[in-house]
Each structure stands twice: as C-alpha cells, then as structure tokens.
Amino acid sequence: MNDMTVRGKQDLLIGGRRVAPLSGRYFETLNPATEEVIALVAEAGADDVDAAVRSARDAFEGAWGNMKASDRGRLMLKLADLIRQSEDELVALESLDSGKPVSAIRRQDLPAVIDTLTYYAGMADKINGQVIPARTDALTYTVREPLGVVGAIIPWNFPLMIGMWKLAPALACGCTVVLKPAEITPLTALRIGELALEAGFPAGVINVVPGFGKIAGQALVDHPDVDKISFTGSPAVGKHILRGAAGNLKRVTLELGGKSANIIFPDADLDAAVKAAASGIFFNTGQVCSAGSRILVHADIYDQVVERLAARAASTRIGNPQETSTAMGPLVSQVQMKRVLDYIDIGRNEGATVVTGGGRAGDTGYYVQPTVFAGVEHDMRISQEEIFGPVATVIKFTDDADALHIANGTVYSLAAGVWSTDIARVHRFARKLKAGTVWINTYGPTDIRLPWGGTRDSGYGREHGDMAIENFTEPKVVWINT
Numbered sequence: 001m002n003d004m005t006v007r008g009k010q011d012l013l014i015g016g017r018r019v020a021p022l023s024g025r026y027f028e029t030l031n032p033a034t035e036e037v038i039a040l041v042a043e044a045g046a047d048d049v050d051a052a053v054r055s056a057r058d059a060f061e062g063a064w065g066n067m068k069a070s071d072r073g074r075l076m077l078k079l080a081d082l083i084r085q086s087e088d089e090l091v092a093l094e095s096l097d098s099g100k101p102v103s104a105i106r107r108q109d110l111p112a113v114i115d116t117l118t119y120y121a122g123m124a125d126k127i128n129g130q131v132i133p134a135r136t137d138a139l140t141y142t143v144r145e146p147l148g149v150v151g152a153i154i155p156w157n158f159p160l161m162i163g164m165w166k167l168a169p170a171l172a173c174g175c176t177v178v179l180k181p182a183e184i185t186p187l188t189a190l191r192i193g194e195l196a197l198e199a200g201f202p203a204g205v206i207n208v209v210p211g212f213g214k215i216a217g218q219a220l221v222d223h224p225d226v227d228k229i230s231f232t233g234s235p236a237v238g239k240h241i242l243r244g245a246a247g248n249l250k251r252v253t254l255e256l257g258g259k260s261a262n263i264i265f266p267d268a269d270l271d272a273a274v275k276a277a278a279s280g281i282f283f284n285t286g287q288v289c290s291a292g293s294r295i296l297v298h299a300d301i302y303d304q305v306v307e308r309l310a311a312r313a314a315s316t317r318i319g320n321p322q323e324t325s326t327a328m329g330p331l332v333s334q335v336q337m338k339r340v341l342d343y344i345d346i347g348r349n350e351g352a353t354v355v356t357g358g359g360r361a362g363d364t365g366y367y368v369q370p371t372v373f374a375g376v377e378h379d380m381r382i383s384q385e386e387i388f389g390p391v392a393t394v395i396k397f398t399d400d401a402d403a404l405h406i407a408n409g410t411v412y413s414l415a416a417g418v419w420s421t422d423i424a425r426v427h428r429f430a431r432k433l434k435a436g437t438v439w440i441n442t443y444g445p446t447d448i449r450l451p452w453g454g455t456r457d458s459g460y461g462r463e464h465g466d467m468a469i470e471n472f473t474e475p476k477v478v479w480i481n482t
C-alpha cells in the first residue's frame with residue numbers, strides 16, 4: 001500500500017467534468033512517508049478559476065438555485081452514503097497524500113466528514129426567516145438567502161474534514177462552491193467532487209481547482225463574482241485574504257492558528273491529564289490548529305508531569321501511516337519538517353531543555369521524533385509561535401494568576417484546557433481564558449454542532465453548528481403594506 005500511486009493525471013473538476021488546466025501544467029504530489037510521487041495534479045491558473053466560478057454561478061442561478069431545499073438535503077445524504085461506501089479508498093488516499101495514519105482517519109476524520117454532511121443535510125430545509133411585528137400597518141418579515149458562489153480555501157492538515165466543514169453548510173444554504181485544496185494534499189477533494197456528481201449533484205455545484213495558493217487561491221480571493229471566502233490556514237495568509245476581499249467586499253470567515261495552553265493543577269487526575277496532554281500535542285503529528293502545544297504545569301507537579309509526558313512521547317508508535325498499528329506518521333512535507341526542526345534548534349538556543357526527541361526520525365520520509373521541551377520560559381519563541389509539529393513546550397507556573405497570565409499571553413485565542421477538580425477554579429478559568437473553546441478535564445474533542453473558531457490571530461468568525469448558516473446566507477427584509 002505504501003508504494004501505491006494514483007493512476008492517470010488528476011485533472012481539475014469544473015462544471016461537472018474533469019478537465020485539463022488551460023496552461024497544460026501539472027505538478028507532483030508526494031507521499032510524505034516515502035517522498036515518492038503518487039500522482040500528477042493539474043495546476044489551476046487564474047483562467048481555470050474563472051471558468052470554475054462561472055460554472056458555479058450558472059449552477060447557483062440554475063439547477064441548484066431552483067432545487068427544493070429538501071432535495072438538496074437528500075442529495076447531501078446520498079453523498080454521505082457514497083462516502084461511507086468509499087471509505088477504504090478515501091482512507092487510503094488521504095493517508096497516502098498527507099501521511100496521516102489510516103487508523104486515525106478511519107476513527108476520526110471519515111466519521112466526522114459523514115457526521116458533518118448528515119448534520120447539515122438535515123438543516124437544508126430548516127433555514128428560516130422570522131416574522132417581525134415592526135408595524136401594525138405592514139407585514140414585515142425576513143428570509144435568509146444563500147450568499148451565492150463560495151470560494152473555499154483549505155489547508156493540508158485535515159483535507160477531508162476541513163473541506164467538508166466548508167462544503168456541507170455552504171451546500172445546505174444553497175450556495176455553490178469552488179474548492180481550492182492545499183497544493184500538497186489535493187487528492188481526496190477531487191474524489192469527493194466526483195462522488196458528488198455520482199450522487200446526482202448538478203454540474204457546477206462543486207468545482208475543485210487544485211493549484212498554488214498564490215495563483216489559484218489568490219484568483220479566487222480577487223474574483224469579483226465570488227461572494228464569500230471561507231479559509232483555513234495561517235494567520236499571514238488569512239490577513240492577506242481579508243485585505244484582498246475588500247475588492248468586492250466579499251464575506252470572509254477565517255480559521256487560523258493557535259498556541260493553546262493546556263493547564264494542569266496538582267488536584268487533577270494526573271493519569272488522565274498526562275495522557276490527554278500527550279495526545280493533545282502529538283495527535284496528527286502536532287499539525288492541529290488547536291494542538292495543546294503549551295503545557296502549563298504547577299510547580300509542585302512539574303517534574304513528574306515532564307517525566308511522564310516524556311515517557312509517553314518516547315513510546316509513541318511512529319511509522320508507516322498505512323499500517324493500522326501506527327499512531328504517528330510523518331509531517332506533511334519537507335518544508336514542514338524543516339520548519340519544525342528549525343524550531344527545535346531555536347528552543348535549544350533559547351536555553352530550553354530537550355527531555356526526549358529533538359531530531360528527525362529515520363532518513364526517509366518527513367518524520368520528526370515526538371519532542372518534549374522542559375525549562376521553557378513564557379517569552380521564548382517556542383512558547384509564543386505556532387510550530388505545527390510534535391513539539392510540546394512544558395512551562396512551570398506557581399499560582400492561578402500566573403497560569404492565566406501565561407495562558408492568555410500570546411497573539412492566539414483558539415482553545416485552552418484546564419485540569420483540576422476544584423469546581424470554582426475551573427469555572428473561573430472558563431470565564432477568564434481567552435479562547436473560542438475551553439476544555440475542562442479533557443483536551444481536544446470537537447463536534448460539528450458546536451461553534452468553532454477564535455479571535456485575534458486565531459481567526460475571524462465561527463464555523464460549525466447553526467452559526468455556519470449565517471456564514472453562507474444573508475438576511476433580506478420584506479415589507480408589505482397592508
């Protein structure tokens with residue numbers, strides 16, 4: 001399985017057909033576990049993106065826009081069925097392209113994709129306006145109308161799942177989509193687009209344009225006929241998109257990075273806390289926006305937590321992501337591996353201590369050892385900047401005020417965790433932590449029914465739940481004199 005390649009060139013998906021890019025250019029996508037080429041993928045240029053936006057607009061004005069909401073929901077359920085039936089193929093493809101372990105994709109990503117699709121399928125015919133009794137001489141009410149054409153720009157850390165977080169609510173609301181997957185993980189997005197056609201989605205409802213961010217992504221952001229950009233990725237690109245979207249004042253939602261604090265007090269269940277802290281940073285090789293990358297530990301238990309965390313890190317089963325026993329695969333790319341190794345050097349040079357890990361694992365594939373840094377100070381770069389790799393920074397605190405000061409002391413505010421059995425304390429921390437999600441005595445679970453996102457460098461707006469409906473619709477007031 002690890003040597004698997006994908007047959008044929010992977011063309012764009014525009015207007016219900018697989019088409020070659022107008023430039024004729026293709027790029028290689030690699031298996032990060034072996035560094036081997038698995039497929040040649042079409043590189044969308046601005047003219048291809050324009051064709052995709054036109055086909056999305058046609059579908060929006062035509063077949064999709066005229067379809068009953070309940071029929072849209074039914075098609076989404078059909079797609080969920082086809083995804084379920086294609087589980088083996090999608091799991092293998094996602095793993096080959098991204099290096100994620102098959103066991104994790106099967107346990108987490110695929111079920112989340114199906115859950116997201118079925119949740120929003122059920123919502124398609126429940127998007128209501130309100131009758132608002134503003135006057136006695138008029139009937140005044142609101143309807144929620146779909147925004148139109150959505151540009152979805154997604155990263156490489158959860159290609160299937162984050163793609164569906166954008167597709168499903170957009171489709172439920174009646175929008176059409178041009179999806180730009182990350183250049184290094186384009187394969188499952190193309191396959192989902194094909195499955196949607198098989199399910200019966202009209203041509204042009206879902207278009208997939210793999211390519212480079214600066215070309216295909218930028219063309220979507222600049223396009224005057226795109227009504228909304230839904231983006232997940234880095235704060236730098238997010239801010240750039242927000243500026244670019246001012247061109248036609250398109251709506252924007254941004255899910256960006258994090259440097260989340262996971263705070264452990266001496267009265268916590270330490271077995272559970274250490275286990276969750278390890279998976280909070282090492283899951284998906286640390287390539288998670290809400291990774292608990294700063295583990296804040298009370299001085300009284302600092303040494304024992306560091307020791308137990310290091311033992312867990314050292315026993316992580318790293319290996320071939322296609323094997324079901326593998327817990328941790330490679331990083332997604334050589335660029336990401338270098339970035340993480342550079343940060344490990346920065347941490348050493350700043351004076352923090354590598355307790356375990358600290359280097360590349362093997363010499364083929366983009367593997368980095370799960371690494372635990374102790375003696376980390378709050379103002380060090382490894383404590384402030386998002387590393388996006390399997391690197392835990394363990395920071396000592398002395399009391400509640402100190403913990404809060406450290407936890408809230410970065411430019412991010414996506415998520416945080418607190419481990420304690422003191423009920424007053426956990427409520428106090430839930431209130432005072434700057435984070436879109438606060439986990440108490442757990443770390444990391446998400447659910448499509450709950451709003452997800454952050455503020456400051458973590459993002460702009462919220463995804464998931466019924467809040468996502470607001471992301472893809474506009475209210476309209478109707479005033480009828482009576």
Ligand code: TAP
Pocket residue numbers: 153154155156157180181182183184211212213214216217218219221232233234235237238240241255256257258288289386387388
């Ligand atoms: P980004 O560069 O932000 O890439 C995210 C997406 O945006 C990709 O599809 C990318 O295209 C596209 N993009 C890049 N430049 C663009 C532009 N000018 N206009 C429109 N789209 C553009 O992130 P990355 O390089 O993949 O990852 C870098 C860092 O981002 C990570 O280390 C991490 O800190 C953060 N990140 C956060 C998350 C979440 S979930 N919040 C997820 C992944 C990464 P390409 O295909 O060319 O990359």
